[in-house]
Amino acid sequence: MKKCNKKIIPINNIKILSLIKKYKSPLWMYSSETIKKQILKLKKFDIIRFAQKSCSNIHILKLMKRYGTKIDAVSLGEIERALKAGFKKNSNDIVYTSDIIEKNTLKKVIKYNIPINIGSIDMIKKIGKKSKNHKIWIRINPRFGHGHDKKTNTGGKNSKHGIWNTKLALKLIKKYNLNLIGLHMHIGSGVDYTHLKKVCNAMIQEAKKINLQLSYISAGGGLTIPYKKKDKKINIHDYYEIWNKARKKISKNLKCPIKLEIEPGRFLVAESGYLISTIESIKKVKNRIFILVNVGFNELIRPTLYGSYHYISILPQDNRKLNYSKMIDVIIGGPLCESGDIFTQKKNNKIYTIKIPKVKCGDFLIFHDVGAYGASMSSNYNSRPLIPEILIKKNKIIQIRRRQTIQEMLSLEI
Numbered sequence: 001m002k003k004c005n006k007k008i009i010p011i012n013n014i015k016i017l018s019l020i021k022k023y024k025s026p027l028w029m030y031s032s033e034t035i036k037k038q039i040l041k042l043k044k045f046d047i048i049r050f051a052q053k054s055c056s057n058i059h060i061l062k063l064m065k066r067y068g069t070k071i072d073a074v075s076l077g078e079i080e081r082a083l084k085a086g087f088k089k090n091s092n093d094i095v096y097t098s099d100i101i102e103k104n105t106l107k108k109v110i111k112y113n114i115p116i117n118i119g120s121i122d123m124i125k126k127i128g129k130k131s132k133n134h135k136i137w138i139r140i141n142p143r144f145g146h147g148h149d150k151k152t153n154t155g156g157k158n159s160k161h162g163i164w165n166t167k168l169a170l171k172l173i174k175k176y177n178l179n180l181i182g183l184h185m186h187i188g189s190g191v192d193y194t195h196l197k198k199v200c201n202a203m204i205q206e207a208k209k210i211n212l213q214l215s216y217i218s219a220g221g222g223l224t225i226p227y228k229k230k231d232k233k234i235n236i237h238d239y240y241e242i243w244n245k246a247r248k249k250i251s252k253n254l255k256c257p258i259k260l261e262i263e264p265g266r267f268l269v270a271e272s273g274y275l276i277s278t279i280e281s282i283k284k285v286k287n288r289i290f291i292l293v294n295v296g297f298n299e300l301i302r303p304t305l306y307g308s309y310h311y312i313s314i315l316p317q318d319n320r321k322l323n324y325s326k327m328i329d330v331i332i333g334g335p336l337c338e339s340g341d342i343f344t345q346k347k348n349n350k351i352y353t354i355k356i357p358k359v360k361c362g363d364f365l366i367f368h369d370v371g372a373y374g375a376s377m378s379s380n381y382n383s384r385p386l387i388p389e390i391l392i393k394k395n396k397i398i399q400i401r402r403r404q405t406i407q408e409m410l411s412l413e414i
């Protein structure tokens with residue numbers, strides 16, 4: 001059982017209440033200061049490339065640009081988002097990473113002259129036939145994996161990601177005269193230092209085999225954040241040093257300078273995000289209490305999909321004092337017609353209770369650390385419109401996405 005106590009939010013309760021009054025619950029809220037702080041932690045890396053799929057709002061991308069990061073795009077939609085946010089074509093600003101490339105994406109990637117991080121042999125053939133000398137990376141499957149969940153494990157024989165047969169890839173790269181500029185490995189989300197050394201060694205070995213003058217290596221993403229109080233923070237210094245050693249070795253082996261990239265998603269945005277919801281029903285079911293709020297897994301799918309934990313806090317509607325010495329055990333659920341619409345569930349879908357102070361309908365329930373894979377994974381399931389996103393910039397409050405209307409949602413079909 002997890003205890004619900006106070007965790008700091010970048011703005012005070014009164015301000016959140018006035019924000020809710022203005023923009024209405026439910027809503028997403030982000031703190032730009034937290035994002036800035038996280039970026040600064042990685043400043044030793046030559047290039048920080050934000051994996052935008054974790055939080056793809058154009059205004060978040062603009063912030064990233066202002067703070068000096070480059071951007072990873074995994075679809076044509078994400079490329080267009082990046083361009084809208086001010087990242088440049090004909091440059092190293094955007095890299096397209098995928099295991100496939102569809103016709104329309106291929107056309108645009110060539111037109112915009114955007115480097116491609118290649119994850120399959122078929123992609124090499126497609127780009128090779130259409131765009132000689134195109135700048136490419138290869139994403140290597142090091143033939144082993146890791147990750148916080150089976151569904152986010154991105155290496156080994158059960159992974160669809162990356163290139164298994166680098167020898168064949170190299171042959172084709174030469175055949176088509178493609179310009180190989182970098183090697184990339186992204187091995188699931190989570191950091192374990194012994195495992196990391198294995199990844200770095202694999203990178204060194206692959207670079208040796210390829211034996212071409214490269215410009216970059218990328219450590220991929222996967223840096224975690226402490227979702228639970230007992231979760232350890234990662235030691236960025238150690239993480240960097242392990243990779244930096246690999247970089248130096250590769251640079252020596254290939255006799256050329258190598259820049260070290262990192263490609264975080266979660267690490268930069270997770271802690272900046274909050275999902276504010278309203279308690280709509282306090283429901284007794286036999287001896288259990290279900291707290292039902294006005295957001296479901298159509299907004300935040302991580303608990304349902306991965307059994308992810310999110311810290312939850314309560315904001316009373318009238319700013320009255322809550323009694324934290326008298327807690328109740330509750331299950332938190334959403335409005336969806338779907339039994340899996342429960343926020344307090346584990347990986348095996350087992351439901352658990354958390355302790356919260358006594359609440360009333362109309363009080364606000366806040367999910368913490370939802371900046372990554374929150375809004376960007378949300379959907380219209382149960383025909384619920386997308387909810388607003390609000391950015392807190394020091395003392396400024398900016399709406400960066402308005403609420404979708406039901407008419408807008410239906411318009412595609414009318």
Ligand SMILES: *Cc1c(COP(=O)(O)O)cnc(C)c1O
Pocket residue numbers: 051053054072097186188189190220221222223263264265266267372
């Ligand atoms: C998803 C993804 C990332 C970001 O992963 P995080 O765990 O959010 O850091 C980085 N690189 C690639 C290729 C990805 O697919």
